[in-house]
Amino acid sequence: MSARDLSxxxxxxxxxxxxxxxxxxxxxxxxxLMNISLAxxxxxVAMNTKEPLDFAIFPSLLLLLTLFRLGLNVSTTRSILSNAEAGGVIDTFGNFVTGGSTFVGFVIFLILVVIQFIVITKGAERVSEVAARFTLDAMPGKQMSIDADLNAGLITEQQAKERREKIENEADFYGAMDGASKFVKGDAIAGIVIVLVNIIFGFIIGMTQFGYSFTQTVDVFMRLTVGDGLVSQIPALLIATATGIIVTRVAAEGNLSYDVTAQLFRYPKLLYVAAGAxxxxxxxxxxxxxxxxxAAALGxxxxxxxxxxxxxxxxxDFVDDEEETSQEMSSPESVVQLLNTDPIEFEFGYALIPIADTNQGGDLLDRIVMIRRQLALELGMVIxxxxxxxxxxxxxxxxxxxxxxxxxxKGELYLNHYLAMSPDIEDDTIDGIDTLEPAFGLPAKWINEEVKDxxxxxxxxxVDPPSVVSTHITEVIKKHxxxxxxxxxxxxxxxxxKESHPxxxxxxxxxxLSIGDIxxxxxxxxxxxxxxxxxxxxFETLADYxxxxxxxxxxxxxxxQSLSVQITKQYMNDDxxxxxxTLSPxxxxxxxxxxxQTEHGNFLNLDPEQQQAMIEAINQETNRAFVQESAAIVLCSPAVRMYVKQLISRFLPEVVVLSYNELEPDADVESAGVVNVS
Incomplete structure (x- = not known):
């Protein structure tokens, strides 16, 4: 055990x-003197703390100091009533305050007791009670706020843990202060009782045991009682004031002195008004x-x-500008921030600023909000x-x-034009700038408003330019x-x-399965x-397999295969x-x-010529069968579906590959051709 603990x-x-x-x-x-020094x-310390938790030991310390002060009161009372003296400090305080009139000193002492008991002690007790009640009532809301910030990614798990611990410590502190303030109140009451005991029994003992006259009794015991009360009440007053300061403090930038001067004189021009008054x-x-x-001093x-x-x-302002420039040039944190990349970026040339500028009637921001909502419904993920x-x-x-x-x-837009698309019509009478529709690669023209009708x-x-770029953004996000x-x-x-299916x-x-596997x-x-x-x-499927x-x-x-209803509905045509x-047997x-088959997974091990032949056969058959269809679909057995898709994904990414198990039994399927290789 250390010397500090032993002390x-x-x-x-x-x-x-x-x-x-x-x-x-x-x-x-x-x-x-030690009691006064400690107070x-x-x-x-209470005046120099920034937050109440910086002095979290105060409730326990308050109990120890109150016990110490009461112990001194008992010892001084014993000494006064037994020996009609209690040391030089009490005698000096009594002589200094009473001066030429014992009763005037006693009245001053009573005023001091009233100030401490009614004003400071009662106020600190009430503030402690209210602070404890409001702190406990606010705990659920603070906890929910921390959870919301954590779920939103604004804070880390460690920061959330630290905030929760701080909230719990604040609740414990204010609860302890609510109880500790009762010690301050009890100490004030005990001080009054001890003073009355000293006076009443001092008169009795002085006139009976010591044989003092009435005047001598008043002079000796009243003076010692006032001195004892002062050396006890002054530290008690300081402790009660410290209690009030602690429970009324809120988190601030500095200590009490800094906050008082900084906030009281925050508006210097108001001193002119006070000076005039x-x-x-x-x-x-x-x-x-x-x-x-x-008035002159205030002015x-x-x-x-x-x-x-x-x-x-x-x-x-100068320092802020310098710091901003310095951070941009040399701050390690700023350099690290430069490494961050946005998940999705849309960049455009200066001629396209009106589509994004709301002051110029641009609605691209609103369209992107709708795109994110639409894709959340279609894909099931937050974009x-x-x-x-x-x-x-x-x-x-x-x-x-x-x-x-x-x-x-990438693409190109002409804001004062419209994109006219028709893959089947070749009409040379429609003048425009030949181009390709960016989302699906269809032949199109940028035309003036005069030929729109x-x-x-x-x-x-x-289609107008904002719709063109919105469609392109939607398809690119789907693809990636x-x-x-x-x-x-x-x-x-x-x-x-987990909230609905824990x-x-x-x-x-x-x-x-780990999160990475999922x-x-x-x-x-x-x-x-x-x-x-x-x-x-x-997840039901992953739990099973x-x-x-x-x-x-x-x-x-x-x-x-578990999503067969969804997949079947997705690729059904209007009829x-x-x-x-299909693939041939x-x-x-x-x-x-x-x-x-290997320990790292399975793969298709065809020679390059066979692979090329299969890709060309699938391409020819799908092009012949799906000239008018929005999606080319290859249907095969579940055992080969994955390998067929892996084979053609780089060369024919638009071709959909389905297995028989991914279709509903009552799905109306029509074969438009058979893929075969020699």
Whole structure:
């Protein structure tokens, strides 16, 4: 045990001994001075704390100091009534206050007791009670606020833990202060009782045991009682004041002295108003010279503070500019921030600023909000915020889309034109700038508003520039959705699902599948435009098959099969018929025979010539069968679907590959051709 721990323990033991054993006058004087010193230290510390929790030991310290002071009261009372003396300190205080009149000193002492008991002690007790009540009532709201910030990603888990601990400590502190304030009140009452005991029994003992006259009794015992009361009440007053300061303090930038001066004199011009009011008082019978001096001091002080405030503002502005420039040039934090990349960026040339500027009638921001809502419903994931900015390095009418810092699409817009699209009509009478529709690559023309009606009558689909770029953004995000779904985003989806299906989530993650495994499975579904909104069904499948295999490719296939209703509906045409191209039995057998199984997964091990032949055969058959269809679909057995898609994904990304197990039994399927290779 350290010397510091022993000192506190020994101090508490000595306090108990002091209540029982009489102490000599010299030791009492020493302990009284120690009591006053400790009270001064406590109030100074209370004034210099920025937050109440900086002095969290105060409630316990208050109890120990109150016990120490009561022990001194018992010892001094014993000494006064037994020996008619209590040391030099009490005698000096009594003589100084009473002066020539014992009763005047006693009245001053009573006033001091009333101030402490009624004003400071009662006020501190009430503030402690209210602070404790409001702190406890506010705890649930503060906890919810921390949870909301944590879920929104504004704070880390460690920061949330620290904030929760601070809230709990504040509740404990104010609850303890509510109880400790009762000690202050009890101490004040005990002081009054002890004074009455000293006076009443002092008169009795002085006139009976010591044989003093009435005048001598009043002089000796009243003087000692006043001195004892003062040396006791002064530290008690300081402690009570410190209690009031602690419980009324709120988090601030500095200590009490700094806050008082900074906030009281925050508006120097108001000192001019005060100076004028004091000067006007001098026009009354009040001393003109005195009021004029005070008014002049207030005016000079206001001028000095106003000038100092203006200089400080200039210095702060200069320092802020310098710091901002310095941080941009050399701050390590700023350099690190430069490494961050936005998930989605939309950059455009200066001629396209009107589509994003709301003051010029641009509604691109509103359209992007709607795009994010639409894709959340279609894909089942939260699309990150799209960063929109102009880029002078682009051509005036050019725009580009970036996913995680990499350009994935670009296009060109003409704001005073319309995009006219018609893949089947060749009408040379419609003048315009030949181009390709950026989202789907269809042939199109940029036409003037003068020929808009004529183009619509000719069968063209006419679209305004904001709609063109909105469609392009939507399709690009759909295409790259899997890149936007990282582990953090997957964790958010899992947490959201856990609110309604906690048992299901616990059965899937963290065992047998990690968040990374789930992210890969969901990413494979998004890669083939399969929405993951029906997350409970996907997790049911992962719960069933995750214990049998950890192959994410295979688990993604099982998940697709569990979403058969969704997939069937997705690829049905307007006539409720699904036109497909199938693989010949010979081709499917060829694929099955060449599936290579390894410890790292399975893959299709065909020689390059066979692969090229298969890709060309699928391309020719789908082009022949799906000239008028929006999507080319290849239908095959579940055993080969994954490998067929992997084979053609780089060369024929627009071709959809489905398995028989991914279609509903009652789906109306129409074969439009058979893929075969020799």
């Amino acid at each position: 506190v323990l020994i101090g508490v033991i000595l306090i108990v001994i002091m209540l029982v054993i009489p102490l000599p006058g010299g030791l009492l004087s020493f302990l009284i 001064l230290i406590v109030i100074l 004091i000067f006007l008082l001098g026009l009354t019978p009040i001393n003109f010279g005195l009021t004029t001096s005070i 000079i002080g206001g001028f000095y503070l106003d000038s100092a405030q203006q200089r400080q503002e200039e210095v702060d 990150p915020v799209v960063r929109i900015r102009d880029n002078i390095q682009l051509n005036p009418n050019e725009y580009q889309l970036k996913i995680k810092g990499n350009e994935v699409a 004529e183009a619509e009558l000719s069968g063209y689909t006419v 959705a899997s890149q936007l779904l990282g582990r953090e985003e997957t964790k958010q989806l899992i947490d959201h699902l 048992i299901l989530v616990e059965e899937v993650t963290p065992e047998p 992210q890969k499975i969901l990413g494979k579904l998004l890669d083939e435009q399969v929405a993951i909104r029906n997350l409970p069904t996907i 995750g214990k049998l295999t950890n192959d994410t490719d295979l688990l993604a296939e099982y998940s697709r 409720r018929i699904m036109k497909v191209v 010979h081709l499917e057998k060829l694929i099955v025979d060449n599936i290579q």
